[in-house]
Amino acid sequence: MTSVLSIDRVSKLYSSSLGGGPVPALRQVSFGISAGEVVTLIGESGSGKTTLGRIVLRLASATSGRVTFDGQDISAFSGPRLREYYRHVQGVFQDPFSSYNPIYRADRVFELVRSSYFGNLPPPQWQDKIEAALHAVALNPGDVLGRYPHQLSGGQQQRLLIARALLLNIRLLVADEIISMLDASTRVDILNLLVGLKRSGLAILFITHDLSLGHYVSDRTVILRRGAIVEMGDTVEVFGNPRHPYTRDLLAAVPELHKKWRRPADKAETGHGDLPARDDVLASGEGTPAGNAADGRPAAPSVPPRRARWSARTPLPVRALVPPPLISVGPGHLVAEDLA
Amino acid sequence: MSVKVDHLSVAYRTRSGDVCPVDDVSFPVADGEIMGLAGESGSGKSTLGTSLIYLDARMKHLGGLVELDGGKLPIADSRAMRPHRMTDVSLIPQYAMSALNPTRKIRRLISDLLRSHGVREREVMTELRRRIALVGLDEGVLDRYPFELSGGMRQRVTLLISTLLNPSLLIADEVTSALDVSTQRAVGELLIEFRDRGFVKSMIAITHDLSILAQVADSIVIMYAGRLAEKASTRVVIDAPLHPYTQLLLASLPEVGVLYDQSALVGIPGRPPSLADPPEGCRFRARCPFAFDRCTTTPPFEEVAPGHYVACWKAVPA
Numbered sequence: 166m167t168s169v170l171s172i173d174r175v176s177k178l179y180s181s182s183l184g185g186g187p188v189p190a191l192r193q194v195s196f197g198i199s200a201g202e203v204v205t206l207i208g209e210s211g212s213g214k215t216t217l218g219r220i221v222l223r224l225a226s227a228t229s230g231r232v233t234f235d236g237q238d239i240s241a242f243s244g245p246r247l248r249e250y251y252r253h254v255q256g257v258f259q260d261p262f263s264s265y266n267p268i269y270r271a272d273r274v275f276e277l278v279r280s281s282y283f284g285n286l287p288p289p290q291w292q293d294k295i296e297a298a299l300h301a302v303a304l305n306p307g308d309v310l311g312r313y314p315h316q317l318s319g320g321q322q323q324r325l326l327i328a329r330a331l332l333l334n335i336r337l338l339v340a341d342e343i344i345s346m347l348d349a350s351t352r353v354d355i356l357n358l359l360v361g362l363k364r365s366g367l368a369i370l371f372i373t374h375d376l377s378l379g380h381y382v383s384d385r386t387v388i389l390r391r392g393a394i395v396e397m398g399d400t401v402e403v404f405g406n407p408r409h410p411y412t413r414d415l416l417a418a419v420p421e422l423h424k425k426w427r428r429p430a431d432k433a434e435t436g437h438g439d440l441p442a443r444d445d446v447l448a449s450g451e452g453t454p455a456g457n458a459a460d461g462r463p464a465a466p467s468v469p470p471r472r473a474r475w476s477a478r479t480p481l482p483v484r485a486l487v488p489p490p491l492i493s494v495g496p497g498h499l500v501a502e503d504l505a
Numbered sequence: 506m507s508v509k510v511d512h513l514s515v516a517y518r519t520r521s522g523d524v525c526p527v528d529d530v531s532f533p534v535a536d537g538e539i540m541g542l543a544g545e546s547g548s549g550k551s552t553l554g555t556s557l558i559y560l561d562a563r564m565k566h567l568g569g570l571v572e573l574d575g576g577k578l579p580i581a582d583s584r585a586m587r588p589h590r591m592t593d594v595s596l597i598p599q600y601a602m603s604a605l606n607p608t609r610k611i612r613r614l615i616s617d618l619l620r621s622h623g624v625r626e627r628e629v630m631t632e633l634r635r636r637i638a639l640v641g642l643d644e645g646v647l648d649r650y651p652f653e654l655s656g657g658m659r660q661r662v663t664l665l666i667s668t669l670l671n672p673s674l675l676i677a678d679e680v681t682s683a684l685d686v687s688t689q690r691a692v693g694e695l696l697i698e699f700r701d702r703g704f705v706k707s708m709i710a711i712t713h714d715l716s717i718l719a720q721v722a723d724s725i726v727i728m729y730a731g732r733l734a735e736k737a738s739t740r741v742v743i744d745a746p747l748h749p750y751t752q753l754l755l756a757s758l759p760e761v762g763v764l765y766d767q768s769a770l771v772g773i774p775g776r777p778p779s780l781a782d783p784p785e786g787c788r789f790r791a792r793c794p795f796a797f798d799r800c801t802t803t804p805p806f807e808e809v810a811p812g813h814y815v816a817c818w819k820a821v822p823a
Contacts, residue, residue, distance in 0.1 A: 209687065350754060350773035353758075353770045356765070356770070377760050377763070380759070381759040404762065415687065418689070419686050420714070422716050422719045422743050422758065425719075425720060426690060426694070
């Protein structure tokens, strides 16, 4: 299947105002998304997942590499071409509350779409279109139209934003942490809504830090760490047979209802169960003269001080801009070669 | 009994009358117990937690008692509460780690706080250093500004500050929510460790995330629309819940390993009722698949098995 969107060796450097050279947010990331496919991008804070979503939405530009939509480089789009791009590609973000202007009614987001794209559509047809979009996200028009944002629940606000995207003829939805702020009982409905949209052919880039949510909706999973892919492949493979230690560490830290985290005592035996706070421990060492990330927690005294890894804030060495190459470990299952 | 909340009701004053997010709530927290308090947004869980330490100008104590270590906690009287705060009851409010004053170094934040409670910095400095190491931080954090720290580091700092005077009760509101999984786990384990080391006697951990509570809590209270729905040990709530709301809530949680085409999870249809005008009887009945005519009268929060309390007519032996 050909990809609707393909991301080809995309890197992004942010210049740091605190000195210390450019900070790489993305390092040569490549993958594609096909129609009717949900690709989940999983990463911790600072992994670059949101930056990648912003580049796809043209809210940020890549320092190098290409993002192509239907084979066309999106960075070349401007004016009417860019507007046309947004007819096909839309984003929904984490915080629905801040996506609305609190002094206007919530459905103003629809009006803005209308003035940009459907200026010539007669009002009755526009009304039908809105109702169809609201219906698609399981909202009752009477419940939401004409209301102010504060009168709507978080789930309703988020659905309204998805409905807004559906008004356009979208083929790719970038969903950046769209359910993190919702309650458990409404989360699943939004997830199931995404599944329905995917079945009707929409490509979805689902960005999250929550592994269980990511697992539930996705066909393929891409795991990012410090801006580079550490592992990617079929979701069942990546979760069921994780090959990179980082992926395993992430999975081990997920709180599950029916399985307790291994207690510190068990961790010492197994070598790499003890993963909490690696970045933090390092970050705390970063400014001290010793610069050494000693583990001060008495709970696991047998664990030797960890090898220095990058903290989320220290600039990467220049050679690290080229991430470890990905090697194939199964059909479509790629793992970073560093394996550490 | 370390903490005893007895028929507590707290309201918010609004222009359209009182809204009561904590309605006749009773529960004990034993010494050494970490009690999880879970519920959806608007269920009143944060109001309940906050009301045990500070009632702001919008909040009104409608009735009920709070006892701590055998003494009455004067929650309605903000002045009288002052000596109890931080020493007896301490709160980590929601988003606390994002609310640290960005213009003050951590050291200054701590000394300001100690001074306002009449404690000399020198007296606790050794202990503070010890605890900084315990939570896996470096003493250098004291000379950092909050924005120089990562989320996990800031959350550890708020945990340190709020427990520095060894309160009997710590109320931790969504302390693991904005963190990455590995950091979340580290902070969760610290909560347990602080209890084990006796820095706090007992704890109320408020969160919307039941899977975190499954890891850290000894018991779980489920709150719905201002009332308690169920309370039991963590195992019982997770494995054998009796209240339909608890059951549906658990069924809506995706776990790693669950994929949409293998088992479609379902949400709970409908929305919680408005607390400005709550319905008569059980507040969950409009969304409850098991509702019957008796549900129009309020079910009591009754002990159906030792330590297992449920407010549901279906669960109470007739």
